[in-house]
Amino acid sequence: MEQAERLALARQLVDALERGALDTAEHCLHALSEQRGSHLLRQVAEVTRDVHQAFGGVVSDQRLYEISKHAMPDARERLSYVIEKSEDSAHRTLTAVETMLPIAERLSTAEAADVRAAGVSLKAGLTDVLMAQEYQDLTGQVIKKTIDIVEQVELKLVSLIIAERLATGHAVTGTKPARGEATGPAIKPAADVMNHQHDVDDLLAELGV
């Protein structure tokens, strides 16, 4: 039917062009392109329907419901546990270091040269142990960020499931971090990330700080 219509239009077009009937030719061309457009629209509609059906199938999958209902809150709890435990451990280490530092300090001002030397290296070692506890802040920030992401996905998933159950579409929109928005420690190198203190210093010097 469609094919026959198109052929008829094409024949009319050739005929009109041969006769020099430009108005008719224009009309045929317009009709042909319109038909092509509606064909395209129909294809888009078909693809949309397919995607929606496939997606609906995924969303109404019971396992996905279980994941959003149980597995994701559980994952968040586990991550919080890691933060808690590493924080406790870091504090225990810091307490031990704080107890030992004054002793190292006293040793480093002792009269005997060898005791002084031992005190100095003990103090340096303890400062190292102190600085190493910095991991708790850095990993803690990364884990907190991850908990946020899991929670956001979880919420999206739940709203998708609800939307699917109500048989309505649900658009998921993404956002980019605003300028200056805090995103936590850089886990992998990127072009706009300063990987070394001296890079930061260079940039600050450029800016006059």
Add this chain to the structure above:
Amino acid sequence: MNHNMKILIVDDFSTMRRIIKNLLRDLGFNNTHEADDGNTAWPMLRSGNFDFLVTDWNMPGMQGIDLLRAVRADPQLCNLPVLLVTAEARRDQIVLAAEAGVNGYIVKPFTAQTLKEKLDKIFERLAATA
């Protein structure tokens, strides 16, 4: 450099506050106080006669960058030296901090030596402009 100066350390991680406090003590600064975010720090700064502010950027409640802006906008606090110690290391963030009037910027993870250098530099500059 006045070793009796009153210093406020602002960070939401208590381990980091403790680390900075210990490092400052090692450099001879014993008059340190702590706050866990900008909202807690702000009233302390307003009433506490602090001489120096060391702050993190990413904190729940009021962020370090907003605390810095609040300090610079306050007629009584506008000249308070501010050092940011943060894991935020993007170029646009450092530019933003500089625009907001930060005196120094240290990226975590950092070393005791870096902290000492930045403090020295900040006070050298302040002495030169005083």
